[in-house]
Amino acid sequence: KAGVTQTPRYLIKTRGQQVTLSCSPISGHRSVSWYQQTPGQGLQFLFEYFSETQRNKGNFPGRFSGRQFSNSRSEMNVSTLELGDSALYLCASSMEGGGTEAFFGQGTRLTVV
Amino acid sequence: QQQVKQSPQSLIVQKGGISIINCAYENTAFDYFPWYQQFPGKGPALLIAIRPDVSEKKEGRFTISFNKSAKQFSLHIMDSQPGDSATYFCAASYHTGNQFYFGTGTSLTVIP
Numbered sequence: 001k002a003g004v005t006q007t008p009r010y011l012i013k014t015r016g017q018q019v020t021l022s023c024s025p026i027s028g029h030r031s032v033s034w035y036q037q038t039p040g041q042g043l044q045f046l047f048e049y050f051s052e053t054q055r056n057k058g059n060f061p062g063r064f065s066g067r068q069f070s071n072s073r074s075e076m077n078v079s080t081l082e083l084g085d086s087a088l089y090l091c092a093s094s095m096e097g098g099g100t101e102a103f104f105g106q107g108t109r110l111t112v113v
Numbered sequence: 114q115q116q117v118k119q120s121p122q123s124l125i126v127q128k129g130g131i132s133i134i135n136c137a138y139e140n141t142a143f144d145y146f147p148w149y150q151q152f153p154g155k156g157p158a159l160l161i162a163i164r165p166d167v168s169e170k171k172e173g174r175f176t177i178s179f180n181k182s183a184k185q186f187s188l189h190i191m192d193s194q195p196g197d198s199a200t201y202f203c204a205a206s207y208h209t210g211n212q213f214y215f216g217t218g219t220s221l222t223v224i225p
Contacts, residue, residue, distance in 0.1 A: 004156075031211045043202065043215040045155075056212045090156050094211050100209055102147070104156035 004105035012111045018079040023110045025093030032074040037088040081112045121217025132190040134219045136203035143205040151200045193223045
């Protein structure tokens, strides 16, 4: 069974640009969550999508957005990139969410210069 | 406010020893408590998880102890091996939704 796939693995962007990251969950999983991981702030929740609807949202500015498609694949977008957006972005998939096993992808390492 | 507090920040254990990592939470509405292991350059991997109606769960060398009244839970790694050297995160989530609140992580080093 294939795991959670995130693309691309690495990205270098310039301040002010925008970026789109992709996450393909495990087959059959309908919940996809996104997290930002930095050495200073640790793992912070961005948002969760379930059946194409945003179900939960963390405390991030509106520059961070996401969506989920009918096949459960998800994308997150960051507009007007800032240096502080440099981080490892992780997505996690689970069957239903709500306190069930969640499996993470390898992450996308975003560097903003 | 940190909803899940984790300690210690780093831990060094001899091969064959027991590694113990502790977490404490505030919100009694949390319903699910997983532990994740993360190696450099990799995403977190689910190790073991517990629900509050169980006081202990064991899977191989990994055991979670859960104290509902104290709002604390811990991970015990028995017979620690150099290959266990990684960062460990505890987490908590509610019954609904898939939003995890993570601890700050513990860097474990097992020396041969």
